[in-house]
Amino acid sequence: MAAIGNRGTVTEAPGFDPEADMQKLREAMKGAGTDEAAIIEVLAHRTIAQRQRIKEAFKRAVGKDLADELSSELSGDFRSVVLGLLMPAPVYDASELRNAMKGAGTEEACLIDILASRSNAEIKAIIAAYKKQFGRDLEEDVIGDTSGMFQRVLVSLLTAGRDESDHVDEALALQDAKEIYEAGEARWGTDEVKFLTVLCVRNQKHLLRVFDEYQKISGKDIEESIKGEMSGNLEDVFLAIVKCMRNKQAFFAERLYKSMKGLGTTDSVLIRIMVSRAEIDMLDIKAQFQKMYGKTLQSFIKGDTSGDYRKILLELCGGE
Known part of the structure; x- marks a missing residue:
């Protein structure tokens, strides 16, 4: 990945x-x-x-x-x-997570953006940085600030236990697809644990096969089914996982687009992605953005920001 x-x-x-x-x-x-x-x-x-x-x-x-x-x-x-x-990457992610949970409300989108998109090694580094910076346990804070199945998905992601091999077990992929179908579309109510077990644990290549098999069995795309079966933060986190498995750069391009379209700009999302991805895959995110929305990322930044804030974002974008 x-x-x-x-x-x-x-x-x-x-x-x-x-x-x-x-x-x-x-x-x-x-x-x-x-x-x-x-x-x-x-x-x-x-x-x-x-x-x-x-x-x-x-x-x-x-x-x-x-x-x-x-x-x-x-x-x-x-x-x-x-x-x-100025922050090392794990420290920046840890700080963003802390800010998302401090105070009265919780910025669930931040928890989803970071935990659904980072590798096992990155998550372990974030947990260590969080402990060092704030003297707190990240999992305990997440449990204290979230609830229900959404909390369980985040805790699963925080174990940094996803299989990161390239191995695809065809028989298991078919079984996973059937079990997800039977846990959602094929029954009243939804067995969210089955979705968690497959989406939070299996490797990327295996999941792409599961999504293909799911389409054949149900006649629906997995994202469409998640939207129909879930709601709120749980829907958001499962969709984020699926999107990151399919194309992480497209996921970030969509998040950037949504942070700037419509009335006002969600600056916290815009800043987080520009800062955290500038050195990793911003060239690919820019290419995905143009492909998906027919306009450059720079043109959106110019239209939605101003002054020195605009200038530094454009530089992180690779210049005008």
């Missing part, structure tokens, strides 16, 4: 000099105003690993944390992007 090679828009800066970059950022924060263009120039064109070295150089030279300094200088969505870029 991992992308082959680097398909990100952010790649290692040639001739990288963390000391020079650190000085540029210091200069950008000196005096009355802040030079946002200089901040974009450095941070949007360095990999996560390179940004960590800039942070170390800053702390060595100034005795302060770069993220704290930038946080006090910047504001709004631009600040959110910049601070996100």
Whole structure:
């Protein structure tokens, strides 16, 4: 399920000099105003690993944390992007999950976006980062903030126990398809546990066979059946898993599109995907976006954002 090679828009800066970059950022924060263009120039064109070295150089030279300094200088969505870029990937995901569960409500979409799309190794790293950053157990927090079958699906994903081999057992794929059909379309009420067992545990190639067999048995696409059988967050998480198994980049393209179409922009979703995928598969997400919606991702960003926030997102997109 991992992308082959680097398909990100952010790649290692040639001739990288963390000391020079650190000085540029210091200069950008000196005096009355802040030079946002200089901040974009450095941070949007360095990999996560390179940004960590800039942070170390800053702390060595100034005795302060770069993220704290930038946080006090910047504001709004631009600040959110910049601070996100300074975090290692598991720390960023952990922070997003913590923010989604803090306070009164829960942003279930964030839990779904992250946990349905990450590999076993990524989920384990997120759990460790969450414990280190917040001194809390991620599974306990998820259980405390969710309920019912939705909670059980998230807990299953958090075990990081999905088969990640390429093995397809044809007989088992047919059996899985039959059992899902019998658990949903073929009966009154839905046995959601059967969906969980298949969708949260089987490997990608096996699931693609299950989806094909399911279509033959039921005459329906698995996504159509999930929409008919489930509702709310449970429907959303099962659909996200199916979509990620079929084409993860198309899943993210759809999430970006929905975050910007209609009235207002869901900036939390837009920022999360742009920051977390820039170095991994943003080139493929952009290609999927254009294929699915007939317009470039950049054109949507231009139409829905403004100022320095727009500029940094466009740079993460690979420029205008």
